[in-house]
Amino acid sequence: MVAMAATTLLTSDQFLAMPEEFDQHGNRIKDELIGGEVVRMAQPSYFHDRIKNRINRLLILYLHANSQLPLDAVVEIGAQVSDYDTFVPDVAIVRTGEQPLSSRIYRGAPEIAIEVVSPTDTAKHLKRKVDAYLEGGAKSVWVVYPEARSVEVYRANQRHNLKENEPITDPLLPGFSSPVAAFFEFA
Amino acid sequence: MAATTLLTSDQFLALPEEFDQNSNVVHQELINGEVVTMPHAAKRYDIIRGCILQTLIAYLLQHKEHGLMALPDAEFVVGNSNTFIPDASVISISRLTTDEKYMHGAPELAIEVVSPSESAAFLRMKTEAYLANGSRSVWIVFPEVRSVMIYTPDSVCEFKGDQSITDPLLPAFSSPVAAFFELT
Numbered sequence: 270m271v272a273m274a275a276t277t278l279l280t281s282d283q284f285l286a287m288p289e290e291f292d293q294h295g296n297r298i299k300d301e302l303i304g305g306e307v308v309r310m311a312q313p314s315y316f317h318d319r320i321k322n323r324i325n326r327l328l329i330l331y332l333h334a335n336s337q338l339p340l341d342a343v344v345e346i347g348a349q350v351s352d353y354d355t356f357v358p359d360v361a362i363v364r365t366g367e368q369p370l371s372s373r374i375y376r377g378a379p380e381i382a383i384e385v386v387s388p389t390d391t392a393k394h395l396k397r398k399v400d401a402y403l404e405g406g407a408k409s410v411w412v413v414y415p416e417a418r419s420v421e422v423y424r425a426n427q428r429h430n431l432k433e434n435e436p437i438t439d440p441l442l443p444g445f446s447s448p449v450a451a452f453f454e455f456a
Numbered sequence: 457m458a459a460t461t462l463l464t465s466d467q468f469l470a471l472p473e474e475f476d477q478n479s480n481v482v483h484q485e486l487i488n489g490e491v492v493t494m495p496h497a498a499k500r501y502d503i504i505r506g507c508i509l510q511t512l513i514a515y516l517l518q519h520k521e522h523g524l525m526a527l528p529d530a531e532f533v534v535g536n537s538n539t540f541i542p543d544a545s546v547i548s549i550s551r552l553t554t555d556e557k558y559m560h561g562a563p564e565l566a567i568e569v570v571s572p573s574e575s576a577a578f579l580r581m582k583t584e585a586y587l588a589n590g591s592r593s594v595w596i597v598f599p600e601v602r603s604v605m606i607y608t609p610d611s612v613c614e615f616k617g618d619q620s621i622t623d624p625l626l627p628a629f630s631s632p633v634a635a636f637f638e639l640t
Binding site: 304386387388389390391392393394395396397400414415416417419421428429430 | 488605607
């Protein structure tokens, strides 16, 4: 259970300056900073990874066919979204050539942030992340719910709830259309 | 989700009630066949719920022609795999019965105040189950960011900041978002 502890809030700079932690197997422990609170990310799961990779693949296929668009699809970049928010979106659409490739951390929100909900994600933190992405300049946030097989799309003044038989489209990706169900199909 | 045996609503409702060490009933829900213990409400969350109920009751007393009533903590059997206890609900007075422990079907309006430990995935499944089983709207209230998401079968709206909440189920109802959170 996540306690509402009266802990000191960190800034993104403080958070990013912290040493990395490793578990007993030497795997790096991944954290996010959500509203100044350090939140451990869900344990990786095959199910979650497959959905994430599937979405990334659909986007990469689209971007290959539309190479005039200055956009890239990337998995799990660290994005410093605000002074108190540093997230690792499962998939992100970013503008190419805007930030140095050598940088460890992407500054600002991606153009589109895609979060695949894990069983341990709390609704409170997820909502804060969506708000921070939009306030940080993201054009869209796609929240993917594997159990419910649905996607909620957030834009500045719009909210859409898409069921699995509905197509997902995005103004930033002209011509892109994929049934939500395709996110959960594994070829 | 977990590889546990899934229960039906009938099996769930036949389970004996559980009590904590202070002899209070442990609140449980059945979500997609899985028994989920609901977190004990924190004070802040209770205050918000109280503000919402007060606002709704004031409106419904002024608009008795709608035949609706607001209830806290009523238990609803929402289909075969779901039994929920919304934090607040609005139901048709014509559906009220005093001879059963729980209501059959979803409330006309279900209101969930998100507690700090609430799972996003379960909340999503609950929202969809309410709407698939007859709720005309579902309010999801986020205390930390002071916003209310209102889901209907074919739309989603978010109300926050200095906006006022409206809902097609409640004609002429309007409440500033801030009124829900003003005491917290």
